[in-house]
Amino acid sequence: MEIRLEKADDSKLKTKPDENALGFGQYFTDHMFVMSYDKGQGWHKAIIKSYQNFSLDPAAMVLHYGQAIFEGLKAYRGKDNRIFLFRPKDNLRRMNFTAERMCMPQIDVDFVFEGMKKLLQQDCEWVPGAPGSSLYIRPTMVATEAGLGVRPSHQYIFFIINSPVGAYYPEGFNPVKIFVTDKYVRAVPGGVGHVKTAGNYAASIMAAVEAQQQGYTQVLWLDAVERKYIEEVGTMNIFFVINDEIITPPLSGSILPGITRDSVIQLTKDWGLKVSEKRISIDEVFLAKEKGSLQEIFGTGTAAVISPVGSLHYKDKVCTVNEGKTGKLAQRLFDEIQGIQYGYINDPYGWVVEV
Ligand SMILES: *Cc1c(COP(=O)(O)O)cnc(C)c1O
Numbered sequence: 001m002e003i004r005l006e007k008a009d010d011s012k013l014k015t016k017p018d019e020n021a022l023g024f025g026q027y028f029t030d031h032m033f034v035m036s037y038d039k040g041q042g043w044h045k046a047i048i049k050s051y052q053n054f055s056l057d058p059a060a061m062v063l064h065y066g067q068a069i070f071e072g073l074k075a076y077r078g079k080d081n082r083i084f085l086f087r088p089k090d091n092l093r094r095m096n097f098t099a100e101r102m103c104m105p106q107i108d109v110d111f112v113f114e115g116m117k118k119l120l121q122q123d124c125e126w127v128p129g130a131p132g133s134s135l136y137i138r139p140t141m142v143a144t145e146a147g148l149g150v151r152p153s154h155q156y157i158f159f160i161i162n163s164p165v166g167a168y169y170p171e172g173f174n175p176v177k178i179f180v181t182d183k184y185v186r187a188v189p190g191g192v193g194h195v196k197t198a199g200n201y202a203a204s205i206m207a208a209v210e211a212q213q214q215g216y217t218q219v220l221w222l223d224a225v226e227r228k229y230i231e232e233v234g235t236m237n238i239f240f241v242i243n244d245e246i247i248t249p250p251l252s253g254s255i256l257p258g259i260t261r262d263s264v265i266q267l268t269k270d271w272g273l274k275v276s277e278k279r280i281s282i283d284e285v286f287l288a289k290e291k292g293s294l295q296e297i298f299g300t301g302t303a304a305v306i307s308p309v310g311s312l313h314y315k316d317k318v319c320t321v322n323e324g325k326t327g328k329l330a331q332r333l334f335d336e337i338q339g340i341q342y343g344y345i346n347d348p349y350g351w352v353v354e355v
Contacts (some may be wrong), residue, residue, distance in 0.1 A: 001047055003115050005122070008050035019130040022166035024303070027170040029123040029135075029162045030261075033115045036144075037105050039154035048109075048119050051161065057146035059224035061153040067143035068198035069098045072302050073259075075120055075162075077127045078342030083120065083355040085137075086341045089113055095139060096277050098195035103152035112139070115224065116160055120355045123162060125137065126134075132167025132338075168304045173326040173334070176299075178233060179216035180282055180314070181207050185224035186231065186254070193231075193254035201235075208234065216313065218299070224327055228281045228291030236299030236307060240280060241329055243293045250277040260300040264333055273329075281315055285331060289319045296327030304335040305341075 008030045011155045027049050035046040042043065064069050076084045090296045092109040099106055120157070127135040139160045143153030184207040187193020192200060207219045218234040230249055232238055237258040240247045246268050251257050268275050288294040297309035310324040321327075339345030340352060 001111065002042065003034075003118055004047040005118070006047060006049040007122070010197075010271070012050060017126045019133060019164070020166070022128065022133060022164050024165050025136065025163050025355060026172075027164055029126040030163070031119055031122050033119045033160040035115075035158050037156040037158065043105070043107070043111075043158070044088070046115060048115070048122055054157070056144060058115065059146040059148060061143035061145050061147060064148060065143075065150055065200045066197075066202075067102055067104055067153055067156075069095065069102055069104060069181050070196055070198065071137075071139040072196075073094045073137050074165075074302060074341070075127050075137060076134050076341045076343075079344050081129070082123060082343060083127050084341060084343050085116075085120075085353045085355060087259050087263070087351045088116065088353055089103065090262075092139070094196065094257065094259070095141070098197060099335070101192060101195045102197055104143070105156060107158060112160075113122065117355050118130075119160055119162065124163065126164055128159065128166075130167065132169065134165055136163045136165045138163065153270035161176045167305075173308055173331070175308040175321070175324055175326055176217040177215065178218050178220050178309055178312050179211035180213065180220045180222065180312055181205070182222060182227045183209070184219075184221075184254045185227070186221040188224040189253055190252065194251065194256060196256065204234075215307070219313065222282060223252075224330075228283070229279045230282060230285070231255050233299045233307075233309075236301035237299065238299050238309075239264065240285060240288075240294070241296040241327065242285075242288045244274065246273055246275045246329070247280050248275075248277055249279060251342075258300055258302075259307060260302060260337070262353065263349075264300050264306075267333065267336060268329075282312075285312065286314070286317060286319055289321075294319070294321065296329055297321045298327065298330040298333075305337050306330050 032051045073091045141158045145155040211219045212238040220233045221231040223229040299307040306332045308326040312319040340347045
């Protein structure tokens with residue numbers, strides 16, 4: 001399949017925002033990648049064209065039954081002004097894993113990757129250069145067939161939009177205050193918590209709003225069955241350092257398999273540290289704190305890379321972590337991963353791809 005290029009008129013190109021006030025996901029580049037799917041025909045009409053509205057039938061299935069999936073990764077303007085992607089094909093493979101669970105069609109990873117690169121080349125001036133900034137890439141697929149019967153749609157669109165985003169920590173690390181909820185759950189065994197589908201986020205908003213109203217940054221989710229074992233935080237996976245052992249919950253089927261999580265596991269193993277993927281309960285964390293063996297807690301995800309946790313709040317109890325300061329391992333991982341992403345540190349894993 002050919003990817004058609006229909007450049008936006010020069011007169012319609014947008015003025016670029018101030019690189020030091022980008023925030024997250026507020027601005028979008030001049031072009032987008034789109035392709036269509038019809039059952040029987042497969043994917044077709046791949047095009048890079050000006051960023052524009054879609055026209056959708058009000059009965060489009062995505063608007064009613066939520067067949068909507070997405071990915072999130074970043075392009076970094078790094079060493080020698082070059083542009084790098086971090087493990088991009090892992091994101092596209094994960095999208096296929098998500099698509100399968102949602103009865104949506106598979107994409108051709110290599111083809112979509114070519115489309116992503118071509119789009120980035122077209123809008124390369126939009127990859128910001130301010131320290132810590134990047135271009136956030138959002139591949140998305142939604143069901144477009146018109147109809148109110150509940151079944152898999154026979155038509156879809158897949159698209160990629162790109163958004164320049166600011167540094168997550170413009171003034172250095174800021175350890176977060178986390179609220180542990182035992183009132184709401186994010187995902188149940190047998191459900192869709194392990195895939196990046198839109199409904200998971202809709203379902204999580206209320207807990208996040210309530211936590212924010214009480215002054216917390218994020219919600220930590222416990223398992224839905226016993227409300228005891230730790231799952232993940234907001235849009236991040238979570239790690240604990242207890243007695244020099246690095247612990248993260250296993251991919252049980254209700255946790256999103258984060259690419260940053262996987263990178264942290266590989267790096268720390270190669271550094272000779274003890275890493276365990278095992279169930280850990282919220283009570284064990286508070287007990288470790290009491291005993292003085294809790295050293296660090298941090299979240300991992302594409303947006304922040306590493307997010308140190310300053311305190312956990314559970315029922316009436318508070319667990320302050322490392323005196324509310326960023327731990328040594330969190331700092332080392334952040335420096336290493338960012339260094340690799342921006343091309344300043346040697347990448348023995350083949351994670352980085354130049355655009
Ligand atoms: C995307 C996501 C993550 C982090 O995944 P990365 O691949 O590291 O960005 C973690 N948890 C949830 C719920 C997510 O949606």
